[in-house]
Amino acid sequence: MPLSRRKLLKTLGAAGSAAFLGRFPEGLDTRTPLSVFDDNPYFQKPDRAVTAITLGAGNRGNVYGDYALSYPDELDIIGVAEPVALRNERYTQKHRIAAENRFNTWEDVFKRPKFADAVLITTPDNLHYGPCMAALKAGYDILLEKPISPSEQECRDILNLAKKTGRVVAVCHVLRYAPYFVKLREMIHSGAIGELVSFQHLEPIEHIHMSHSYVRGNWHDKKATTPIILAKSCHDLDILRWMVGKPCKQIVAMGSLKWFRKENAPEGSTARCMDGCAVEGRCPYSAMDIYYRKRSRLYVFDLPEEKEKQETLSSVPAHHKLRPLCVPNGQQPGRPLRQHHGI
Numbered sequence: 001m002p003l004s005r006r007k008l009l010k011t012l013g014a015a016g017s018a019a020f021l022g023r024f025p026e027g028l029d030t031r032t033p034l035s036v037f038d039d040n041p042y043f044q045k046p047d048r049a050v051t052a053i054t055l056g057a058g059n060r061g062n063v064y065g066d067y068a069l070s071y072p073d074e075l076d077i078i079g080v081a082e083p084v085a086l087r088n089e090r091y092t093q094k095h096r097i098a099a100e101n102r103f104n105t106w107e108d109v110f111k112r113p114k115f116a117d118a119v120l121i122t123t124p125d126n127l128h129y130g131p132c133m134a135a136l137k138a139g140y141d142i143l144l145e146k147p148i149s150p151s152e153q154e155c156r157d158i159l160n161l162a163k164k165t166g167r168v169v170a171v172c173h174v175l176r177y178a179p180y181f182v183k184l185r186e187m188i189h190s191g192a193i194g195e196l197v198s199f200q201h202l203e204p205i206e207h208i209h210m211s212h213s214y215v216r217g218n219w220h221d222k223k224a225t226t227p228i229i230l231a232k233s234c235h236d237l238d239i240l241r242w243m244v245g246k247p248c249k250q251i252v253a254m255g256s257l258k259w260f261r262k263e264n265a266p267e268g269s270t271a272r273c274m275d276g277c278a279v280e281g282r283c284p285y286s287a288m289d290i291y292y293r294k295r296s297r298l299y300v301f302d303l304p305e306e307k308e309k310q311e312t313l314s315s316v317p318a319h320h321k322l323r324p325l326c327v328p329n330g331q332q333p334g335r336p337l338r339q340h341h342g343i
């Protein structure tokens with residue numbers, strides 16, 4: 001029985017919220033209705049599990065995929081498209097995906113007639129438009145990672161086609177499902193805090209997150225992907241609009257590449273943290289410290305699943321040779337940087 005548009009939207013919204021709720025303190029059952037979730041209008045259990053195909057089995061594809069593992073009666077991943085063989089294989093194993101539903105790239109999925117309720121588009125920023133338009137044409141409902149597209153025209157094309165086909169395009173602006181923002185919006189709209197005169201919202205990207213994602217990582221080059229105003233701040237633009245409930249009249253944005261420049265590199269630093277850098281031990285951006293000693297944010301490296309095998313650098317698959325890049329020093333113009341954290 002096909003799912004109603006409303007029900008699917010609610011279900012996919014729940015998947016988005018789960019991604020955010022995952023950050024709650026250990027031991028807290030994130031599905032336990034918190035006070036603000038008692039009447040959460042965004043969640044309704046579906047009559048049956050929504051079947052979905054994941055396009056892009058990287059970090060986000062696994063976040064949503066893991067929701068399906070936790071709540072198999074709500075979401076069932078039955079297909080995957082992913083060009084990195086290791087990721088494709090791991091995802092297939094994790095979700096027991098049938099051989100005929102495994103694909104190398106998103107284009108291949110749409111060579112087949114529709115075979116699931118929805119697609120989860122978790123490909124890189126510049127690869128949202130193609131799969132989204134193809135999925136709409138094929139009749140799928142869609143969970144689309146933000147940003148919708150780097151181009152306004154492409155955003156409008158998606159909107160128009162979604163309206164024309166009547167399919168759901170649920171954009172992963174996950175802040176909308178966070179209890180903090182749900183409550184805040186409720187308070188604004190109920191008038192509990194009086195008339196809204198001024199609103200200040202800050203997204204404090206702490207320094208390691210900044211260096212990990214926007215200097216070393218996937219979003220290190222706005223030409224290769226999207227600039228930070230889209231990659232990160234689209235959440236902030238969205239949440240402000242959603243809270244206030246009225247369209248904005250003017251947007252002002254400023255920013256500059258001031259800090260992470262070669263001329264700010266400390267004395268004695270080298271292009272890569274492991275090249276004998278004299279200040280590595282006290283550098284706040286030391287990749288050795290972040291990834292190797294503290295073992296944080298390792299999900300981008302496709303390490304072996306067994307903990308004991310994660311200890312050696314040789315365990316990093318060939319597509320990520322872990323040679324951590326100095327944040328200011330590794331940014332020489334023209335230096336070829338590959339996706340992820342210094343190759």
Ligand SMILES: NC(=O)c1ccc[n+]([C@@H]2O[C@H](COP(=O)([O-])OP(=O)(O)OC[C@H]3O[C@@H](n4cnc5c(N)ncnc54)[C@H](O)[C@@H]3O)[C@@H](O)[C@H]2O)c1
Pocket residue numbers: 055056057058059060061081082083084087104105106107122123124125126127145146147172173174218231
């Ligand atoms: N909603 C949020 O809060 C949030 C947070 C982080 C990232 N994102 C967004 O999610 C998207 C994915 O980010 P990520 O961190 O998971 O990146 P990622 O690099 O970990 O995953 C993207 C995956 O897409 C795969 N891919 C590349 N080309 C493909 C193709 N032709 N067909 C199928 N798969 C292909 C890559 O191999 C990779 O495994 C991005 O658009 C990003 O901006 C959203």
